[in-house]
Amino acid sequence: MxxxxxxxxxxxxxxxxxxxxxxxxxxxxxxxxxxxxxxxxxxxxxxxxxxxxxxxxxxxxxxxxxxxxxxxxxxxxxxxxxxxxxxxxxxxxxxxxxxxxxxxxxxxxxxxxxxxxxxxxxxxxxxxxxxxxxxxxxxxxxxxxxxxxxxxxxxxxxxxxxxxxxxxxxxxxxxxxxxxxxxxxxxxxxxxxxxxxxxxxxxxxxxxxxxxxxxxxxxYPKKVKKTKLPVRYGAAFVLTCDNKVMLERRPDDGLLGGMMGFPGTSWGDKPCVPLDHAPEKRNWEKCDANVRHVFTHFELRLDVYRAQIVETVSEGVWAEIDDLANYALPTVMKKVFAVSQN
Ligand code: SF4
Missing domain, CATH: 1.10.340.30 (Hypothetical protein; domain 2)
Known part of the structure; x- marks a missing residue:
């Protein structure tokens, strides 16, 4: 053989x-x-x-x-x-x-x-x-x-x-x-x-x-039957100012650890009250589409909120939108940004 x-x-x-x-x-x-x-x-x-x-x-x-x-x-x-x-x-x-x-x-x-x-x-x-x-x-x-x-x-x-x-x-x-x-x-x-x-x-x-x-x-191969992936829910906030957008770094020890992302809620079994977790008290507009992303152990559904401000605030990292490709944005966060732009 x-x-x-x-x-x-x-x-x-x-x-x-x-x-x-x-x-x-x-x-x-x-x-x-x-x-x-x-x-x-x-x-x-x-x-x-x-x-x-x-x-x-x-x-x-x-x-x-x-x-x-x-x-x-x-x-x-x-x-x-x-x-x-x-x-x-x-x-x-x-x-x-x-x-x-x-x-x-x-x-x-x-x-x-x-x-x-x-x-x-x-x-x-x-x-x-x-x-x-x-x-x-x-x-x-x-x-x-x-x-x-x-x-x-x-x-x-x-x-x-x-x-x-x-x-x-x-x-x-x-x-x-x-x-x-x-x-x-x-x-x-x-x-x-x-x-x-x-x-x-x-x-x-x-x-x-x-x-x-x-x-x-x-x-073959014989496999244990797959169970349906559980769904988790959350929200992400896309705050822009001119041609900049607010990012934050995700903690090293969690999922997508060390990567950049948009501020958001934690991800739970049930939808939460998202605006309690928004980074700024603004007129947040809920985008029509949401984001679905499949991780190994669960499917994530994120509602996306957007708002614009005229002056950047001290929180977060302000990235030039044209320069986003040079930030460590995982695919799910790229999807969030795409939804916020529609
Ligand atoms: S099942 Fe796979 S290993 Fe067996 S003969 Fe076909 S191609 Fe080859």
Whole structure:
């Protein structure tokens, strides 16, 4: 199975900007741990087409991990805006600083040491160790879980039985070409063994696949039935003065921590009396549209209020509207601003 997958990868594996393909390695190119790390952190919960421009932007502005460590955190958060899961951006900065201060600017070269760094979990450590240092690790992400579930017809439910999927994936992992194998398996899941339309006729593992043999590919992986996301409610206030708008920084320890946003209510199970929380006693106008945004564990519905004043007040941060792209505004706050402008 290993040989067939690697042959397929040599022929048909994806070319990605951070990836060193086997033919490139044969010419002496080696993977840059910094570039691979950036890509892996960005790709968590994000697609390749969405993450790629961010990856290019980060590498252009911070060509080395030391440049990233020395950067202003607000600049990093602003550049991350739109990628979501902002704890990743805060940890990215922390991790770069640890590499600078404790590892002389060089990424450690083993899975065990990588795992000790901020923001690097088991998947990223295994992936980096295999791709950058050819350590024989067991790389398992959602794509790999799907492939393995079908190959073995695993009945145990995800996400509870994740350890079982990892164990089964480990039975296939080779001792050599660990990085290529891991990337091949992820490519197989991302391009051929897709959730709803697997192309089994093109699959290098179709001869070994229990689900394919039984025609039940789409029944796997088995998952715990999803419950409907709870809804939370709140309000946001967009206060403008000429071509400026009032922002405030969200506390580091909450959701969207460290990012900028508009003043607002807390987010609760029931709509509250929003104007009790407005930053200024003004003639707030409620916008016709509201904002809906889905986070991992809940759906947020925000009413948007707007008002204009003639002189800025001392509260908050006053940002030039034309310059908003340079502030660390998460997507939900960009939606709030868009609604306030209609
Ligand atoms: S044969 Fe089909 S279901 Fe099985 S691993 Fe390949 S693509 Fe996936």
């Amino acid at each position: 290993q040989a067939q997958l690697l042959d397929w990868y040599d022929r048909e594996g994806r070319t990605l900007p951070w990836r060193i393909r086997p033919e490139e390695r044969a010419q002496g190119q080696i993977a840059d741990p910094y570039a691979v790390w950036l890509s892996e952190i960005m790709l968590q919960q994000t697609t390749v087409p969405h993450a790629t421009p961010y990856w290019r932007k980060f590498l252009a502005e911070f060509p080395t991990v030391i440049d990233l460590a020395n950067a202003d955190r607000d600049r990093i958060l602003a550049m991350w805006a739109g990628l979501g899961y902002y704890a990743r951006a805060r940890n990215l900065h922390k991790c770069a600083q640890v590499i600078r201060d404790e590892h002389e600017g060089v990424f450690p070269s083993s899975e065990a040491q990588l795992l000790k760094l901020p923001g690097i979990g088991p998947y990223t450590a295994a992936t980096m160790a295999a791709i950058c240092f050819d350590e024989a690790t067991n790389i398992v992400d959602g794509n790999v879980e799907r492939v393995v579930s079908r190959i073995f017809k695993i009945e145990a439910l995800l996400p509870k039985a994740r350890a079982e999927y990892r164990r089964m994936a480990g039975t296939l992992a080779p001792a050599e070409r660990a990085g290529d194998y891991g990337q091949a398996l992820m490519d197989l899941g991302a391009t051929i063994c897709s959730p709803r339309t697997p192309e089994c006729g093109r699959c290098p593992w179709s001869n070994f696949c229990a689900a394919y043999k039984n025609g039940v590919q789409l029944d």
